[in-house]
Amino acid sequence: MDPYAPTPADRFTFGLWTVSNPGRDPFGEPTRAPMDPTHAVAKLAELGAYGVNFHDHDLVPDGTPAAERDRIVARFKRALDEHGLVVPMATTNLFTDPVFKDGAFTSADARVRHYAIAKTMRAMDLGVELGASTYVFWGGREGAEVDGGGKLFDALSWYRDALDYLCDYARDQGYDLRFALEPKPNEPRGHAFLPTVGSALGFIATLQHPEMVGVNPELAHETMAGLSFPHALAAALDAGKLFHVDLNDQIMGRFDQDLRFGAENLKTAFFTVLALQEGGYEGPRHFDAHALRTEDEAGVWAFALGCMRTFKMLEAKAARFLEDPDVVAARAAYRADDPEGAWPPRYSGSHAEALKGRTFDLDALRLRGPGLEHLDQLTVEILLGVR
Numbered sequence: 001m002d003p004y005a006p007t008p009a010d011r012f013t014f015g016l017w018t019v020s021n022p023g024r025d026p027f028g029e030p031t032r033a034p035m036d037p038t039h040a041v042a043k044l045a046e047l048g049a050y051g052v053n054f055h056d057h058d059l060v061p062d063g064t065p066a067a068e069r070d071r072i073v074a075r076f077k078r079a080l081d082e083h084g085l086v087v088p089m090a091t092t093n094l095f096t097d098p099v100f101k102d103g104a105f106t107s108a109d110a111r112v113r114h115y116a117i118a119k120t121m122r123a124m125d126l127g128v129e130l131g132a133s134t135y136v137f138w139g140g141r142e143g144a145e146v147d148g149g150g151k152l153f154d155a156l157s158w159y160r161d162a163l164d165y166l167c168d169y170a171r172d173q174g175y176d177l178r179f180a181l182e183p184k185p186n187e188p189r190g191h192a193f194l195p196t197v198g199s200a201l202g203f204i205a206t207l208q209h210p211e212m213v214g215v216n217p218e219l220a221h222e223t224m225a226g227l228s229f230p231h232a233l234a235a236a237l238d239a240g241k242l243f244h245v246d247l248n249d250q251i252m253g254r255f256d257q258d259l260r261f262g263a264e265n266l267k268t269a270f271f272t273v274l275a276l277q278e279g280g281y282e283g284p285r286h287f288d289a290h291a292l293r294t295e296d297e298a299g300v301w302a303f304a305l306g307c308m309r310t311f312k313m314l315e316a317k318a319a320r321f322l323e324d325p326d327v328v329a330a331r332a333a334y335r336a337d338d339p340e341g342a343w344p345p346r347y348s349g350s351h352a353e354a355l356k357g358r359t360f361d362l363d364a365l366r367l368r369g370p371g372l373e374h375l376d377q378l379t380v381e382i383l384l385g386v387r
Contacts, residue, residue, distance in 0.1 A: 006048030006308035013051040013284045016058040019300055021290035031293050038079035045083035047305050052085050055093040056123035088284045090127025092120045095140030105162035106142045106155035117162055121169055128175050134244050136216045138182040143189030167209040180216035180243040185225040187256050196225055197232040201239055214243030220250035230271040237279035248289035258289040260303050262310035273314040321382050330375040
């Protein structure tokens with residue numbers, strides 16, 4: 001039995017936009033034919049995936065008449081039932097249509113902002129109809145190239161207004177939905193609003209219903225900003241706001257590549273898996289990536305299977321890491337207790353005065369080596385399979 005073969009119990013998911021990506025880029029036409037959503041469902045189920053996610057127009061093209069919309073949705077539901085897949089998450093495409101060229105919720109045109117809210121409500125209806133419990137907001141066009149228009153502060157206010165409205169809509173409809181903001185530093189806009197997990201967490205605290213809103217961090221997006229994805233996960237988990245996660249890979253300083261998980265940065269991928277494990281994340285493991293433009297359809301399914309297998313291999317490595325006696329000893333040695341005072345300190349006036357007056361052996365503290373070189377080498381040896 002293959003220990004790395006994916007099963008639905010692993011909760012691996014893909015978006016219709018990931019496996020159906022036709023291989024188009026800004027310099028070239030598509031290299032793969034369009035893919036029927038029901039075919040994607042069948043193939044993902046065959047590979048052992050748990051679920052499939054979608055933007056509204058991935059499934060129902062914008063402008064589809066109501067009767068045709070119902071036919072498409074019914075056909076997709078039958079495919080889900082037949083193949084045992086679920087829809088854990090849905091989202092809205094607020095970036096492709098030229099109407100969103102200067103933003104959706106942050107457009108300087110109030111008519112566009114109202115249209116974006118209307119489109120999102122319809123998409124939320126569709127997502128809930130198909131079983132989604134998480135709704136992701138990637139603000140692909142929420143940003144600016146030119147700041148002379150003076151909308152910086154207004155844009156954040158408009159963004160807040162839209163999310164508050166949509167939270168109220170979900171509550172009014174009785175939807176059991178959580179919202180997740182997906183940060184990205186740039187592309188397609190020169191500068192995006194809410195570019196990182198930290199900025200999104202700060203923004204969430206200003207909303208009317210912050211308990212409904214969390215984050216959906218993406219490995220590639222934090223890497224594009226030169227940041228550590230495991231650190232972003234830790235911040236989201238610490239805040240209780242990791243509502244969903246997007247897994248892929250990325251070379252720093254490049255365009256948004258959406259590479260196969262683990263394709264470039266194995267240590268980052270390893271510590272991502274470890275952070276999810278140690279942080280107690282139990283939600284879907286969503287691969288927001290796509291096959292290389294060079295590939296045909298067989299390459300698409302090799303890509304999808306590779307994402308899942310790599311995650312499972314790294315899960316096994318993480319378990320090995322946590323049980324390795326040398327790693328356990330090195331991690332324990334890295335931390336030093338203070339024999340003169342427990343942590344965390346409990347404030348009192350007398351304790352503060354005593355702490356200010358305490359003499360610390362700074363020479364010993366300066367000379368102490370925490371053993372991180374040794375610990376990092378142990379990590380590499382585990383990843384390379386020699387331990």
